[in-house]
Amino acid sequence: MAYLNHITEAIGNTPLVKLNNVTEGIKGTVLAKVEYANPGNSVKDRMAIRMIEDAEKAGILKPGGTIIEGTSGNTGMGLALVAIAKGYKCIFTLSDKQSKEKMDVLRALGAEVVVCPTNVAPDHPDSYYSVAKRLNEEIPNSFYPNQYDNMSNTAAHYETTGPEIWEQTEGKITHWAAGVGTGGTISGVSKYLKEQNPNIVTVGIDTYGSVFKKYKETGIFDENEIYAYATEGIGEDILPKNVDFDLIDTFIKVTDKDGAVMTRRLAREEGLFVGWSSGSAVYGALEYAKEHLKEGDVMVVLLPDHGTRYLGKVYNDDWMRQQGYID
Numbered sequence: 001m002a003y004l005n006h007i008t009e010a011i012g013n014t015p016l017v018k019l020n021n022v023t024e025g026i027k028g029t030v031l032a033k034v035e036y037a038n039p040g041n042s043v044k045d046r047m048a049i050r051m052i053e054d055a056e057k058a059g060i061l062k063p064g065g066t067i068i069e070g071t072s073g074n075t076g077m078g079l080a081l082v083a084i085a086k087g088y089k090c091i092f093t094l095s096d097k098q099s100k101e102k103m104d105v106l107r108a109l110g111a112e113v114v115v116c117p118t119n120v121a122p123d124h125p126d127s128y129y130s131v132a133k134r135l136n137e138e139i140p141n142s143f144y145p146n147q148y149d150n151m152s153n154t155a156a157h158y159e160t161t162g163p164e165i166w167e168q169t170e171g172k173i174t175h176w177a178a179g180v181g182t183g184g185t186i187s188g189v190s191k192y193l194k195e196q197n198p199n200i201v202t203v204g205i206d207t208y209g210s211v212f213k214k215y216k217e218t219g220i221f222d223e224n225e226i227y228a229y230a231t232e233g234i235g236e237d238i239l240p241k242n243v244d245f246d247l248i249d250t251f252i253k254v255t256d257k258d259g260a261v262m263t264r265r266l267a268r269e270e271g272l273f274v275g276w277s278s279g280s281a282v283y284g285a286l287e288y289a290k291e292h293l294k295e296g297d298v299m300v301v302l303l304p305d306h307g308t309r310y311l312g313k314v315y316n317d318d319w320m321r322q323q324g325y326i327d
């Protein structure tokens, strides 16, 4: 019989789908790696299982333990699925700008959710980073994966996402683009692809209000670059260890509005019901493609998660109008 022993065995091997309509006027082929096809509906399942299995092997996570993480929701979903498979408890700290849908999904999978303020510095005791760290110190037999600095994150993409893209494109890929949050996706995939063909160009998608682009271009961590923005999952006010700036050739910043509008176009024009950062990734990738892609080039852009989590925002006309994103 063709069955899996647990839903977590369905992680990975996601489809690569050609973009046909939003790419008008662009030379070459643009293909989307559709990560909502993972069982937790996001790319983060891949690193969640890897962080847990590496911690088990290292003896850091023992039977009956509690997993505590600061997560924007998708990592939590992946960790929660793996925790169910392996019998662990989960507590997640989220910032209050995250959508209610994301928090409800985590609670539905039996996790405890702690909501923390968005507009405090990362080292403030109430930030979701600090609260996760404190709970880890207080709760016995708990494990704090710390997806930002845990290199199992990059390793998951080096071992799964990268080889999948290389095989699916039969080695014809010339450009690779992805949003950068923890950096695990872009760094792991870029490392694998550049080992196969060092000429492959890597484009990192950043947000306004994030430090990455400026840091890449000047080597300066400029606090003036940091301000509040709305896109979820990409851009940071810290430099996570998983962002390998040497592997990212260039960064493109995308506004909240441009990302949101492209997200809706992906749903209506491509049938890809994806999350906000997918719109940002495609918008940024196409900005680059317009200038640099030639006939015969193959660009792959990664779409991190599913649209259901954004029904109250990007897919809600009233909300879009209130933001001034549509007329």
Ligand code: PMP
Residues within 6 Å of the ligand: 044, 072, 074, 075, 179, 180, 181, 182, 183, 184, 185, 186, 232, 233, 234, 275, 277, 278, 304, 305
């Ligand atoms: N988009 C979404 C919706 C995410 O949850 C994340 C993870 N933070 C990303 C993009 C960025 O992926 P990574 O953390 O691997 O850089």
